Amino acid sequence: xxxxxxxxxxxxxxxxYYKMLKRGRSWLLVEPLIRRMTGIGSVPRNAAPxxxxxxxxFPELCVIGGGVAGLSAALAGAERGVTVIVAEEGGxxxxxxxxxxxxxxxxxxxxxxxxxxxxxLENGTAIGIYEGPLVPVVGPDALHLVQPSxxxxxxxxxxxxxxxxxxDLVGVWxxxxxxxxxxxxxxxxxxxxxxxxxxxESLDHLELLRTSGVHVxxxxxxxxxxSGVAGGVxxxxxxxxxxxxxxxRVRGALIESPTGAERVRCDGIVLxxxxxxxxxxxxxxxxxxVVGAGDVVDPGCGLAEAEAAGREAGATVSYQKKLVxxxxxxxxxxxxxxxxxxxxxxxxxxxxxxxxxxxxxxQSTELLKRYTTATMGPCQGAMCHDHLRTFVKDRxxxxxxxxxxTARPPARPVLLEDLAAGVRTAIEHxxxxxxxxxxxxxxxxxAGAWKRPDNYGDVSGEYSxxxxxxxxxxxxxxxxxxxxxxxxxxxxxxxxxxxxxGLKEGRLRYTPALNEAGYVFDESLIxxxxxxxxxxxxxxxxxxxxxxxxxxxxxxxxxxxxIVNQTxxxxxxxxxxxxxxxxxxxxxxxxxxxxxxxxxxxxEIEVAGVPCLALRVGFVGExxxxxxxxxxxxxxxxxxxxxxxxDLGIRSHGLDALKLLRLEKGHIIVGQDTDFDSSPAKLxxxxxxxxxxxxxxxxxxxxxxxxxxxxxxxxxIRFDGRVAPVEGAQLFREGEVVGYLTSSRHxxxxxxxxxxxxxxxxxxxxxxxxxxxxxxxxxxPGRVVTRAFYDxxxxxxxx
Amino acid sequence: xxxxxxxxxxxxxxxxxxxxxxxxxxxAEPGRDAQDAWxxxxxxRRNASGRQRECWFHAGGCCRWVAVERDTRTNEVHVLx
Numbered sequence: 001x002x003x004x005x006x007x008x009x010x011x012x013x014x015x016x017y018y019k020m021l022k023r024g025r026s027w028l029l030v031e032p033l034i035r036r037m038t039g040i041g042s043v044p045r046n047a048a049p050x051x052x053x054x055x056x057x058f059p060e061l062c063v064i065g066g067g068v069a070g071l072s073a074a075l076a077g078a079e080r081g082v083t084v085i086v087a088e089e090g091g092x093x094x095x096x097x098x099x100x101x102x103x104x105x106x107x108x109x110x111x112x113x114x115x116x117x118x119x120x121l122e123n124g125t126a127i128g129i130y131e132g133p134l135v136p137v138v139g140p141d142a143l144h145l146v147q148p149s150x151x152x153x154x155x156x157x158x159x160x161x162x163x164x165x166x167x168d169l170v171g172v173w174x175x176x177x178x179x180x181x182x183x184x185x186x187x188x189x190x191x192x193x194x195x196x197x198x199x200x201e202s203l204d205h206l207e208l209l210r211t212s213g214v215h216v217x218x219x220x221x222x223x224x225x226x227s228g229v230a231g232g233v234x235x236x237x238x239x240x241x242x243x244x245x246x247x248x249r250v251r252g253a254l255i256e257s258p259t260g261a262e263r264v265r266c267d268g269i270v271l272x273x274x275x276x277x278x279x280x281x282x283x284x285x286x287x288x289x290v291v292g293a294g295d296v297v298d299p300g301c302g303l304a305e306a307e308a309a310g311r312e313a314g315a316t317v318s319y320q321k322k323l324v325x326x327x328x329x330x331x332x333x334x335x336x337x338x339x340x341x342x343x344x345x346x347x348x349x350x351x352x353x354x355x356x357x358x359x360x361x362x363q364s365t366e367l368l369k370r371y372t373t374a375t376m377g378p379c380q381g382a383m384c385h386d387h388l389r390t391f392v393k394d395r396x397x398x399x400x401x402x403x404x405x406t407a408r409p410p411a412r413p414v415l416l417e418d419l420a421a422g423v424r425t426a427i428e429h430x431x432x433x434x435x436x437x438x439x440x441x442x443x444x445x446x447a448g449a450w451k452r453p454d455n456y457g458d459v460s461g462e463y464s465x466x467x468x469x470x471x472x473x474x475x476x477x478x479x480x481x482x483x484x485x486x487x488x489x490x491x492x493x494x495x496x497x498x499x500x501x502g503l504k505e506g507r508l509r510y511t512p513a514l515n516e517a518g519y520v521f522d523e524s525l526i527x528x529x530x531x532x533x534x535x536x537x538x539x540x541x542x543x544x545x546x547x548x549x550x551x552x553x554x555x556x557x558x559x560x561x562x563i564v565n566q567t568x569x570x571x572x573x574x575x576x577x578x579x580x581x582x583x584x585x586x587x588x589x590x591x592x593x594x595x596x597x598x599x600x601x602x603x604e605i606e607v608a609g610v611p612c613l614a615l616r617v618g619f620v621g622e623x624x625x626x627x628x629x630x631x632x633x634x635x636x637x638x639x640x641x642x643x644x645x646x647d648l649g650i651r652s653h654g655l656d657a658l659k660l661l662r663l664e665k666g667h668i669i670v671g672q673d674t675d676f677d678s679s680p681a682k683l684x685x686x687x688x689x690x691x692x693x694x695x696x697x698x699x700x701x702x703x704x705x706x707x708x709x710x711x712x713x714x715x716x717i718r719f720d721g722r723v724a725p726v727e728g729a730q731l732f733r734e735g736e737v738v739g740y741l742t743s744s745r746h747x748x749x750x751x752x753x754x755x756x757x758x759x760x761x762x763x764x765x766x767x768x769x770x771x772x773x774x775x776x777x778x779x780x781p782g783r784v785v786t787r788a789f790y791d792x793x794x795x796x797x798x799x
Numbered sequence: 800x801x802x803x804x805x806x807x808x809x810x811x812x813x814x815x816x817x818x819x820x821x822x823x824x825x826x827a828e829p830g831r832d833a834q835d836a837w838x839x840x841x842x843x844r845r846n847a848s849g850r851q852r853e854c855w856f857h858a859g860g861c862c863r864w865v866a867v868e869r870d871t872r873t874n875e876v877h878v879l880x
Contacts, residue, residue: 132801700837
């Protein structure tokens with residue numbers, strides 16, 4: 001098929017796919033064929049991405065390019081004592097053929113190594129300059145995110161690849177490439193070559209090729225350079241290669257010169273026609289402090305010039321907002337584009353195809369680029385961007401349409417796995433008891449950044465242990481803080497809606513945490529430790545934001561308080577169940593009888609030799625003690641409780657059992673049962689708010705809201721029957737939607753299902769009877785209750 | 800949105816280490832009552848196009864609030880304290 005298409009190439013003009021195949025469904029059929037024929041690879045399905053890290057750097061100076069100019073810039077920066085990162089696509093000096101330039105690069109590199117404040121990222125490709133500036137550098141084993149204060153772009157220049165018929169044949173070389181082939185790899189670019197020299201550097205390359213044994217059939221050279229060509233080589237003065245002859249490889253060259261046209265037999269054409277700057281990165285960064293140095297702004301500059309430019313760029317303290325490349329880089333491209341030949345080698349766009357596109361009306365660089373895909377290949381226009389501009393300039397005559405195309409990052413093809421560097425790194429928070437849970441075959445689940453036991457394989461057994469015997473749970477993920485300092489009492493009193501001033505030593509209080517808008521965003525226990533200050537807890541998910549919240553107010557009020565985040569350093573075990581006290585008494589010598597240690601009190605006691613702050617609270621609705629202890633001693637405490645509680649029927653319970661236990665008490669979980677605009681009144685938490693206080697966060701908002709009629713509220717709803725409606729089920733009253741369920745479970749101890757849900761007013765009043773629509777079980781009638789389902793008097797928690 | 804903030808404790812760090820705390824809340828004007836002051840603080844934002852005073856919390860570092868002036872158009876940041 002390929003050969004057939006080769007002969008039909010005249011028909012496969014630019015836009016062929018759009019015109020012929022993008023109709024109806026045909027594209028679906030031919031796309032796979034085209035992809036295969038054009039050599040577009042497929043994505044391997046089984047190859048797992050390499051685990052790659054993401055590293056952050058904040059140097060003063062980032063230099064892109066490790067040539068003479070780049071290394072000089074880095075050196076100048078390093079000598080001034082600033083931190084420098086150099087990103088070089090390959091190895092330093094690796095691509096430069098042996099010679100003066102290579103020697104200088106090696107010298108500069110050696111000097112750089114003596115500076116500790118310089119990091120050289122070899123094989124590190126800078127893929128763009130983003131706002132910030134941010135320069136992502138793709139390295140062999142990491143993605144480096146470099147955020148410097150200043151950027152020096154010294155990406156150099158590549159040799160111009162001229163457009164003439166046959167310029168894509170095998171055997172057409174650029175001077176540097178041929179020299180590198182012969183010099184570094186000892187491979188000949190051909191047995192008999194035509195060399196086109198028009199730069200100083202090209203004479204060195206010619207000499208290198210000759211000494212390595214390549215036969216030079218002719219040298220096409222301008223008068224000015226002819227004296228530099230060694231004797232014995234045939235010269236064609238002031239000539240130009242107008243075509244390469246041959247079908248798939250070079251068989252000869254057609255050369256035009258003032259003395260006429262001639263064919264020269266050869267199997268290689270080496271072209272040294274000057275440089276075109278690799279200014280893609282420079283053009284990308286319009287708003288960033290970036291400066292270019294060396295060939296990228298001054299193609300063909302000498303060694304000394306590049307070094308001087310580099311040193312100047314590296315030593316400059318602050319750049320102008322924008323330093324554009326000098327005229328030679330963005331100004332008029334050198335010469336016209338031939339009518340035949342390949343313009344864009346990456347995308348295989350021919351001059352005749354550009355003509356077609358032009359005739360079809362795509363008459364600017366931006367339009368031609370999009371239509372023909374010229375400059376859109378892997379080199380991103382490094383070789384053909386100038387050709388594109390020349391082409392437009394020749395035809396339109398208007399500079400407005402031949403401007404440079406917009407350069408956007410990335411400047412290089414990037415692997416998705418490089419972009420994804422670091423995103424697969426999940427940081428798993430573990431409590432000090434993680435190994436104990438694993439030992440008990442717990443099913444661990446994500447809870448925010450934490451891994452927590454959901455259950456230990458027997459949810460109802462775990463539940464029963466809490467209700468009828470004794471059980472422990474790891475709640476070390478709670479946010480835990482010490483607040484101390486001269487202003488601690490006043491500070492907390494201003495923060496929370498409950499009275500902290502009136503809190504006696506050893507007493508604790510539950511309180512919602514309100515924001516300025518008067519909405520509940522978390523809940524806290526506050527325990528007074530007397531002269532030692534206060535101990536605070538937050539929910540697991542609120543632990544992080546809580547610190548920012550506390551510090552924000554301390555800063556705003558100028559309060560003299562210490563806020564010590566103990567979330568990671570303290571572990572917590574909740575010991576709960578009717579026999580909890582019996583077990584605790586076995587492990588401590590401190591008094592734990594109900595008179596010495598009643599409900600809503602906190603005591604510093606020693607349990608199994610571990611110092612604990614024990615808080616008597618009742619989230620699960622039974623006699624319970626939260627034992628806050630040094631996290632490292634958690635396993636010791638856990639083991640002692642499990643061992644001494646064996647005869648009492650102790651077992652550990654997980655999150656699954658907890659969710660039912662608290663629901664039977666009608667206790668909310670902030671985030672699950674609450675919304676962003678849940679005021680205490682909506683949640684039925686007015687009892688926890690002391691509006692007579694002069695000040696607390698959210699008080700003015702609550703005062704304002706108190707004049708408004710409550711439109712929605714969270715209600716406890718009872719469903720009779722053995723199955724609970726699904727969480728999230730809609731609630732109806734006489735055919736009207738009145739709300740939805742936020743939590744719902746079947747309670748084995750009560751024999752019916754317990755639920756929390758949001759209700760709106762229905763004809764003036766909140767409904768007292770609702771119907772839940774369950775997708776599986778249909779409509780399920782429920783009754784709104786006003787008190788906790790389980791132990792409404794709270795006798796069990798006070799026991 | 801890649802820029803650096805100079806933390807007075809930790810030094811120069813990328814903004815991804817910080818949590819945005821919003822505009823610096825307005826100071827209550829004398830003569831206006833507490834209700835209005837709180838209302839403005841809770842609900843009203845200037846949302847300036849240009850330089851505005853903001854609070855950033857160094858959550859991935861030392862956990863301190865840093866007051867900065869940021870240009871919302873260019874993300875130029877000047878630390879105030």
